[in-house]
Amino acid sequence: MNLGKYIFGVREEYFAKISTDEKSRQFLVYNNLTLMFFTLVVFSIGSGVIFGLMIFNHWLIAIGIGVFLGAISFILLLLMFFLNMTTNYQDLYLTMTEMEPTFEEYEKLEIENWTDEKALIETEKRKSLLREANQIPNFDHFHFSSVITSIIKVSLILIISCVVANAMEFLFFYGSINESLEKIKSDSTINVCAQHKLTELNSELNEKIVLAQWTLEMLKEDAEHPFIFIKSRSVLLTMQVLEMSLGKWKTLLDVLFALLFLTPFVLLKKSREYAGGLFLKEVALVDISHSLMFYLLSERERRKILKQIRDHYDYERLVIKEEE
Numbered sequence: 001m002n003l004g005k006y007i008f009g010v011r012e013e014y015f016a017k018i019s020t021d022e023k024s025r026q027f028l029v030y031n032n033l034t035l036m037f038f039t040l041v042v043f044s045i046g047s048g049v050i051f052g053l054m055i056f057n058h059w060l061i062a063i064g065i066g067v068f069l070g071a072i073s074f075i076l077l078l079l080m081f082f083l084n085m086t087t088n089y090q091d092l093y094l095t096m097t098e099m100e101p102t103f104e105e106y107e108k109l110e111i112e113n114w115t116d117e118k119a120l121i122e123t124e125k126r127k128s129l130l131r132e133a134n135q136i137p138n139f140d141h142f143h144f145s146s147v148i149t150s151i152i153k154v155s156l157i158l159i160i161s162c163v164v165a166n167a168m169e170f171l172f173f174y175g176s177i178n179e180s181l182e183k184i185k186s187d188s189t190i191n192v193c194a195q196h197k198l199t200e201l202n203s204e205l206n207e208k209i210v211l212a213q214w215t216l217e218m219l220k221e222d223a224e225h226p227f228i229f230i231k232s233r234s235v236l237l238t239m240q241v242l243e244m245s246l247g248k249w250k251t252l253l254d255v256l257f258a259l260l261f262l263t264p265f266v267l268l269k270k271s272r273e274y275a276g277g278l279f280l281k282e283v284a285l286v287d288i289s290h291s292l293m294f295y296l297l298s299e300r301e302r303r304k305i306l307k308q309i310r311d312h313y314d315y316e317r318l319v320i321k322e323e324e
Helices: 020-055 059-085 092-098 101-105 116-133 144-172 174-186 188-193 203-219 237-248 249-268 279-324
Strands: none
Touching: 020 059, 020 101, 020 144, 020 237, 020 249, 020 279, 059 144, 059 249, 101 174, 101 279, 116 279, 144 174, 144 237, 144 249, 174 203, 174 237, 188 203, 203 237, 237 249, 237 279
């Protein structure tokens, strides 16, 4: 089974020159990567539904928010995945990112007389030579820009993981959170404080009164829109209760979700199964061959057009001389 073709374009024809065992191995690692990708997207959709229920207490709106957040996560995660899919075959990487030296080799050849078939044969020949010359992955190319892009990618991933972590923590501990909110709602001190009137003489007391009134207002259930999930209309209040309830365990759970989201990106960057795998090698070879083929065809036509222009120019000049 090849799940990788649906997300990462792991096509069967890329493995024509690869043994059956290696082909199966690459299918396995990209199947796992695809499952990880969809797992993260599902977590994102679930997080949107949870926050939608907390804010609006309406299933349809919550599902809509979940789909919206899932779509955003799908696009961002897919972008991050593809940005990390860089082959560790350094010569292929350098050739793919800088094709000018390869193009220069054909400047002195009379490619304007080549047929499409000859250009294709030359492209396949170059592709085979590069494949044979790059048998062992070896990558030591470094540029400072990679540090900047890595920081940006990790930051985006951590933002998504933070949203998902908080939503999942609300889901896992919603019973305990609701119990704590009920205790706050029925707390005699808060109720007595909320019944006091504001005074001009004591600003500190006024702050406590306003806070108590606001807390009870957030915990008051609307008859038309009853609580469905968390018994509070304030996400901030619920978050504070969650942090006080879990303490250091919340930090641990946040770190675990961050690791969950970072794992596929680390694998793509560091694992030899991906960066040094044969799929990315073949993808690089296909990209190089396509670039070379397009160059040969466009350069052939350019030279033909240039020759026609020059021939026409010479003809016009001769006509002018004869008239004079």
